[in-house]
Amino acid sequence: MTAGKNAPSQAVLRFTGVTLGYNSFTVLRDIDIEVQRGQVVAVMGGSGSGKTTMLRAATGQIVPLAGHIEAFGQDVARARGEALRKLRQRMGVLFQQGALFTDLNVFENVAFPLREHTRDPEAEILRKVLDKLDAVGLRAAAHLKVSEISGGMARRVALARAIVLEPELVLYDEPFAGLDPISLGIAAQLIRTLTDRLNCASVLITHDVAESFSIVDRVYMVGQGRLIASGTPDELSASDDTYVRQFIDGAPDGPIAFNYPETDAFRAWMSAHGGTP
Template sequence: MDKKTPAIKTQNFIEVKGLSFNRNERVIYDNIDLCIRKGQVTAIMGPSGTGKTTLLRLIGGQLIPQKGMILLEGKDISKMSRHELFAARAKMGMLFQSGALFTDMSVYENIAFPIRAHTKLPENLIGELVSLKLESVGLSGAEFLMPSELSGGMNRRVALARAIALDPELIMYDEPFAGQDPIVMGVLTRLIRSLRDALDLTTIIVSHDVDETMSIADYVYIVADGKIQGEGTPEELRTHHSAFVQQFLNGSVEGPVDFQFSQKKYLNHEVGT
């Protein structure tokens, strides 16, 4: 049994243990546990304003929990030195909800930015990498466009190319489908899954878009009120015993969550949580 234990542990790229995090008096997470398995697409879902983006910031080390641990391959992110955290972030790619491209930089410069920050590669190799990343998201030849010249869908795909510029082991998507039309949502859904399959990426998707996320996720956590309300494969969650989980997945007005109360409770807290 002892010889098998290390092999079991290596299946988890991220382990969250006893995590508690507050913003002033508001409890965002209250003693939660979850695991992000290597090579899987894990979704963190829940109503707007419940702290899904905050969880990504905790994993990235931008925020420090009041209690608990966030382990990256067994090492506590909150205890890492500045140098260790910089190296850990090189293993992570992040697609921000807004895309967050540098507006005064071309597409080429946006994608080259993390490569230059974390490596000392010569410019000819950087150029080849930029071209490869753009090709992987279906935007070959877009290197010298400016962000203002991109459509919303193109902006999101350029941001995705930048997120995978360093061939990360983990990629995190913050509301990748928000504000996109059905065609772009379909393109992004296919891209997320194909990149995961081609690169064996460990993937975290934060979203409240049920259909798109459930179609590509291997495992799902549903969070609200500081707790994990349900977890499992998409198939398991569709028959989950929790009335809250069923209300969320089905978009029902009737259920344990009072819509008007929920809106008042999370008003002014959605940004950054």
């Protein structure tokens, strides 16, 4: 694993005592995480553990019920309008399904953020887009339609689009989901290489242990509504915590129960429908 480089003392992204939820349902409580420039950090946990909720909070889509979220030293929850737009411009997001525009070719998909957020002349847009496509190995695919490329290639095009503005923070939502082993390995090494090249901070929302552990500097593991563990991949691999071991080993038995836990909201719903929880 390659360590992050040139990390300053101030975090690019910091959660301090953060509680997140929707209406009366609390998803995560008292979360503390910190991501430095040059680091690749993984946020891991089972399905429904709140990983994507953390990504939404980092980009200001939802506000914390308690605690503070800072991006580039600014309180994300207090940012409104133009201030929030400027914060988001300093971030890149790779969505789980890529979210490419099917009516645009590869080049125009990557060029889209430049056309939306800059006044760069066409020659500069051409240079920047081809540079980022070259970084993901797809410079010669610039002319192709989205329907003419594979799923793994589409994920790389989406990655090129996420970094074309050279953001200071890149957030990846399940970047390895649905990829074949070769494409998965390529995607993992690209994330590490591009983080080092741009000297940005990268956060992976993932449940893929093997590929993530091979490239990240630090891991935060969430589950059961809280931060279960944090540390380097080596530290977590050596952990004897029952939740950590169940997740890393993929064991069917452990603290992660098969049945979704009952909540007050569920009991209220059952009562309103004449049922017994």
